[in-house]
Every structure is written in structure tokens, then in C-alpha cells.
Amino acid sequence: MELFYSKLDKHIESLDEKFGSKFVIKKAAYNGIILVLKDGCGESSFKLWVHKHFKLVTIGELQVVYGIESNNPVITYEQLYVTIKECHERVEHHGRDKTWKEIKQQYRWIPFDVVVIFLSQCDLCWNRKAFPKPIADKPITSISFLTRIQMDLIDMRSIPDGGFHWILHTKDRFAKFSWAYALKTKEAQPVAEKLLHQFYSFEPPRILQSDNGKIRCKSDKTESLISRKSSMSKRQVIDLYFLTTTISAYYYYYFF
Numbered sequence: 001m002e003l004f005y006s007k008l009d010k011h012i013e014s015l016d017e018k019f020g021s022k023f024v025i026k027k028a029a030y031n032g033i034i035l036v037l038k039d040g041c042g043e044s045s046f047k048l049w050v051h052k053h054f055k056l057v058t059i060g061e062l063q064v065v066y067g068i069e070s071n072n073p074v075i076t077y078e079q080l081y082v083t084i085k086e087c088h089e090r091v092e093h094h095g096r097d098k099t100w101k102e103i104k105q106q107y108r109w110i111p112f113d114v115v116v117i118f119l120s121q122c123d124l125c126w127n128r129k130a131f132p133k134p135i136a137d138k139p140i141t142s143i144s145f146l147t148r149i150q151m152d153l154i155d156m157r158s159i160p161d162g163g164f165h166w167i168l169h170t171k172d173r174f175a176k177f178s179w180a181y182a183l184k185t186k187e188a189q190p191v192a193e194k195l196l197h198q199f200y201s202f203e204p205p206r207i208l209q210s211d212n213g214k215i216r217c218k219s220d221k222t223e224s225l226i227s228r229k230s231s232m233s234k235r236q237v238i239d240l241y242f243l244t245t246t247i248s249a250y251y252y253y254y255f256f
């Protein structure tokens with residue numbers, strides 16, 4: 001909840017003052033709205049704004065502020081977290097659009113930006129995104145164990161464990177056998193070390209394949225193939241180069 005409100009406060013601060021003051025309704029302003037609607041008290045421009053947007057609805061002994069157009073209860077700044085959380089859980093964390101639809105149907109004065117801020121700090125949604133995508137999107141031919149190893153890095157930054165933020169996952173495409181290694185960073189050196197460790201224990205595969213390219217070994221020569229994605233940063237290219245050369249050096253040592 002603290003993270004949500006600190007992000008929200010930062011967002012409100014970044015808004016134009018006039019817009020920011022009415023972006024969300026704090027409890028004090030809510031009480032001011034009730035006073036205007038009940039007793040007609042208040043400053044004239046505030047009264048104008050209140051009469052344009054709000055009406056008073058009596059529920060039992062309570063007087064509640066409703067939006068005129070939507071005919072839904074107004075949610076104050078203080079109630080935002082709990083209300084959005086309830087709606088988001090009701091749609092079973094199914095993303096922004098469903099959450100927004102659920103909110104709009106029932107409440108007034110919850111800005112769309114606030115819903116986006118809420119979702120950005122929802123642990124469950126974050127983990128769902130960060131958690132394993134299928135290790136290979138297209139079928140890969142493999143004829144025997146250790147012919148082709150697919151490698152992938154799983155992002156665990158949202159739930160780190162003792163300084164470990166990544167899991168290196170390697171999988172034999174033929175045997176469907178998997179290995180997993182905890183990593184503190186996803187830089188080339190620690191990744192290469194884990195891969196080498198695996199190759200010392202089992203054999204190196206004929207082909208090591210990752211999202212960023214492949215490193216292929218033939219028995220008569222060592223050859224590195226990198227199919228660089230245009231979106232790769234210079235750092236990623238350097239990392240990939242380091243990884244490729246490290247593994248290639250190993251192949252060279254292993255076969256010659």
C-alpha cells in the first residue's frame with residue numbers, strides 16, 4: 001500500500017496544479033463537497049464544480065457523494081488502494097482493461113492513471129509476467145541427448161533470494177532434461193561459468209541455443225553464429241560476444 005501511495009503522490013506532484021488538485025478527491029475535499037450539497041456552503045468556483053459533477057445520496061443514515069453522470073459512489077484518495085484492489089481481485093488479476101471496466105461500472109473519480117499505477121505494483125501480475133515463458137517458441141529438431149541445449153534466463157528480480165535475481169535454465173531439447181542455476185546477475189561471465197560447469201559434468205551439446213543467437217560446434221572446427229536482434233543494446237552485444245567467445249574457447253579446448 002505504501003508503494004502505491006508513494007507512486008501516486010509522485011504522479012499527482014507531476015501534474016499541473018489546477019488539474020492535480022481535482023485529480024483525486026481527498027477526505028477533506030469530500031467533506032467539503034457534502035457541505036456544498038447539503039448546506040450550500042463554500043467558495044463559488046468550488047460550488048460550481050461540485051454542482052456540475054456530484055449529487056448527494058442518502059443510504060440509511062449515511063450521506064454519500066455520487067457522480068451525477070455515472071450514478072456511482074465517489075471514491076476518495078484514502079479509499080483508492082482498497083477499492084482498486086477489490087476490483088482487480090474480482091477480475092482475477094486479468095490485466096488493465098478488465099480491471100478498468102470493473103471499476104468504471106461501480107465507482108466514480110478513480111482516474112485511469114491511478115489504475116495503471118496500482119497494476120504496476122501488483123506483485124502477482126508482476127510475477128505472472130516475469131515467470132517462465134515457454135523455453136522455445138518454434139519446434140527445434142534434435143536427434144539425441146546433448147545434440148541441442150536451449151538456454152534461457154528467468155527474471156526473479158521481483159522475488160530475489162539472498163541476492164540471487166536470475167535463474168539460468170538450460171534444457172535438452174531431445175531428452176527434455178532441465179538444469180537450473182541461481183545467478184546474482186545476468187552478465188555473460190557468471191552465465192558462462194554455469195554453462196561451463198554443466199559442460200564439465202555432462203558433455204557440451206553440439207548446439208547451444210538462446211533467444212539471442214546460437215553457438216554451434218562441429219567436430220572439425222569451432223564456429224560461432226550470432227544472429228543479433230536489431231533491438232539489442234551495445235552492452236547486450238558485448239555480453240553475447242563474451243559468452244560466445246568463452247564457450248567457443250571451451251569447445252576449442254574440448255575438441256582439439
Ligand SMILES: [Zn+2]
Nearest residue numbers: 093122124125
Ligand atoms: Zn494483479
